[in-house]
Amino acid sequence: MNTLAVHPSAVVEAGARLGDGVRVGAFSIIGADVEIGDNTEIGPHCSVHGPTRIGRDNRFIGHAAIGGEPQDKKFGGERVELVIGDRNTVREFVTINRGTQGGGGSTRIGDDNLLLAYTHIAHDCVVGNHCVFSNNATLAGHVSVGDHVILSGFAGVHQFCRIGAHAFVGMGAFVNGDVPPFVMVAQEGYSRPRGINNEGLKRRGFDAERIGAIKRAYRALYMAGNSLDEARAKLVELANDSRDVRDLLDFVDSGDRPLLR
The missing domain is CATH 2.160.10.10 (Hexapeptide repeat proteins)
Known part of the structure; x- marks a missing residue:
């Protein structure tokens, strides 16, 4: 009826x-x-x-x-x-x-x-x-946005950018490059990565081992002073033991716009 x-x-x-x-x-x-x-x-x-x-x-x-x-x-x-x-x-x-x-x-x-x-x-x-x-x-x-992404108030994303799954974009952030999965972005002029979305991953059931692997990948990509090619080589190594790092690596390899770094 x-x-x-x-x-x-x-x-x-x-x-x-x-x-x-x-x-x-x-x-x-x-x-x-x-x-x-x-x-x-x-x-x-x-x-x-x-x-x-x-x-x-x-x-x-x-x-x-x-x-x-x-x-x-x-x-x-x-x-x-x-x-x-x-x-x-x-x-x-x-x-x-x-x-x-x-x-x-x-x-x-x-x-x-x-x-x-x-x-x-x-x-x-x-x-x-x-x-x-x-x-x-x-x-x-x-713009392409993955699953479980949070965009805070007044966040803006430039055309053709990608936001990976489980990413967090802070209030007022302006995104003009691809944001990898799991990464947290905060405002500073154009936005910069500020660590992984640790709290969000915990809420979605990621255990300490998975989060630890993602943190190691983040350090290789953003904190170790590596060039993008050097960081990618390290991600290839880390991806052998982590599905999440493999997803991150696939994201890095598949974009048309520069990676937000």
Whole structure:
């Protein structure tokens, strides 16, 4: 039995597909070519434009602008999309744009993320699972964010950068290079690495042995005075005994932008 509940003042355009248990609040607009999964709540004064696909059990609290056109001067109205997974919470005035044809055609958000007020996620970004973006955190276009990443308030990430899994970006930090997995970044002009995300790793069940291996990798990469080639050689050695260091090494080897050092 469909238990769809749409406020009388809301507008749901023809062609939108709303799953069972979807709730749409007052004065919200759901555009054509929007698909919303079961038990998702769209709060008051939200706009969702298509093509957009949203999974189940999400909460959009209010005044969110979802699936808008990419803020890219090259955009010419071509068909591009936004895909959002399950169980995300999206707070007030969050903006998430669709992709661009030149960037692969889609912006993608995973599952179980918390996006606090005024977060902005630009075109062609890919965000993993279990991330927390604090108030006013901003991703420029084509940014890739791994799982369990925390962006603190007013953090900004330059276009095409990558943020590795379990990284922590401090309040007001401006990121203009790739941030490896597990690393903690703090503001000092443009941001610099400030150690590993030790507390976050403990909260996610990393034991002392795993954290110790990550610390040794961090020292080789950032504290030993090594060139990047020398640091990489040390990471290759350390990766023999640590899956986490192998993940870190894979990240270092796969980027197009300079590594943040």
